[in-house]
Amino acid sequence: MRIALPHNTTREEAKRKIEQRLSNLEQQYGHYATDIDKNWEGDRLNFNVKAKGMTGSGFVEVTDSEIILDGKLPLMARPFESRIKSTIEREAESMFRA
Numbered sequence: 001m002r003i004a005l006p007h008n009t010t011r012e013e014a015k016r017k018i019e020q021r022l023s024n025l026e027q028q029y030g031h032y033a034t035d036i037d038k039n040w041e042g043d044r045l046n047f048n049v050k051a052k053g054m055t056g057s058g059f060v061e062v063t064d065s066e067i068i069l070d071g072k073l074p075l076m077a078r079p080f081e082s083r084i085k086s087t088i089e090r091e092a093e094s095m096f097r098a
Contacts, residue, residue, distance in 0.1 A: 007096045
């Protein structure tokens with residue numbers, strides 16, 4: 001699944017907002033995850049998540065103008081890909097309103 005969304009801010013501010021939102025999500029839903037691994041390499045956040053027997057992985061890249069999310073959904077989650085994608089798009093829109 002690949003999603004590209006405008007962020008209308010600086011790279012550093014976009015990264016800060018992403019990190020803040022991920023922290024909130026971990027607090028809210030972290031009890032479902034058995035393993036969360038994420039690390040920034042420059043402007044790219046690599047991640048792996050295991051939850052309820054499923055594994056997801058991918059990266060979020062911050063460019064001058066957009067956020068690019070590229071991730072592999074677990075096989076069991078693929079039927080919900082369009083719903084997951086629209087949820088991520090709505091969330092990013094609320095985070096990065098101009």
